[in-house]
Amino acid sequence: MRSLRFLLPLAVFALLGALLWSGLGKDTRLVPSPLIDKPAPDFDLPELRDASTRVSRAALLGQPYLLNVWGSWCFACTEEHPVLVELGGRKLLPIVGLNWKDDPADAARWLARFGDPYAHIAQDREGRTAIDFGVYGAPESFLVDAQGIIRWKHVGPLTPAVVEEILLPKLAELSR
Numbered sequence: 305m306r307s308l309r310f311l312l313p314l315a316v317f318a319l320l321g322a323l324l325w326s327g328l329g330k331d332t333r334l335v336p337s338p339l340i341d342k343p344a345p346d347f348d349l350p351e352l353r354d355a356s357t358r359v360s361r362a363a364l365l366g367q368p369y370l371l372n373v374w375g376s377w378c379f380a381c382t383e384e385h386p387v388l389v390e391l392g393g394r395k396l397l398p399i400v401g402l403n404w405k406d407d408p409a410d411a412a413r414w415l416a417r418f419g420d421p422y423a424h425i426a427q428d429r430e431g432r433t434a435i436d437f438g439v440y441g442a443p444e445s446f447l448v449d450a451q452g453i454i455r456w457k458h459v460g461p462l463t464p465a466v467v468e469e470i471l472l473p474k475l476a477e478l479s480r
Contacts, residue, residue, distance in 0.1 A: 337438055337457040344371070344448050345436035352403050352411055352425035359400065359426035361452055368455075368478050369398045369423070370471070371446040372462075373434055375406040376414035378442040384461035385418045391467055392421025397475060401425035404434045404442055447471065449478050 339345075348360040372388060374381040392399050401422040403411050408427060415422075428434050437446065447456040456474050458466060 337454070339438060339446075339454045340457060342454060344446070344452050344454050345433065347426065347428075347433040347436070349426035349428055349433060352401070352408055352427050355408070355427070359424045364398075364400065364424075364448070365452050366450055367398065368447065368449050368475060369400050371400050371402055371437075371448055372422075373402045373404050373437070373439050373442050373444045375404045375442050376410040377406060380461045381443045382418065384443050384463075385421075387462045387464055387467060388421040389419045390464075391462075392423075396472070398423035402428050402433060402437075404428050404439065405431045447474055447478075 344361055346361050348358055348362075351357040351359050370391075374384075388399060399421050401424070403425050405428070408429075411425075411427075415425075426433070437444075441459070443461055445458045445462055446454050449455050455478065456471070458470070462471070
């Protein structure tokens with residue numbers, strides 16, 4: 305009985321250690337999305353640069369695009385932004401911004417300061433569209449094909465390596 309008192313805590317400790325060890329090295333940005341290979345959620349939102357025009361899922365059909373969720377309040381978005389500017393300059397696909405829970409004036413000042421790589425920018429002031437996409441933090445990006453199907457999701461800032469090693473090969477797959 306006495307040895308059982310010592311073995312039980314040791315077994316619990318070993319189990320807990322094994323559980324923690326199994327999580328080491330896992331990339332927390334690889335968040336599976338239930339929307340992969342499903343139609344992008346329907347949306348119809350005002351354009352940030354001209355609120356009298358709209359950005360909608362239906363209007364974006366016909367060519368692949370990268371939907372990038374961002375906000376002027378988002379520190380990681382500042383880190384990611386030069387990558388988007390460079391990608392936008394390459395004209396490989398339109399980048400559509402989803403400006404999430406942001407003040408339009410703040411967003412406009414942020415773009416004036418850091419550059420504007422976006423073909424369109426949808427204002428999601430209440431955050432409902434982001435919720436429909438399953439967004440839980442900015443930045444997040446979605447590769448959407450010409451039929452409006454989500455083919456890839458990236459959580460966190462895009463980096464040059466992610467663009468070259470993952471995004472561009474996925475984009476090439478879409479053109480086949």
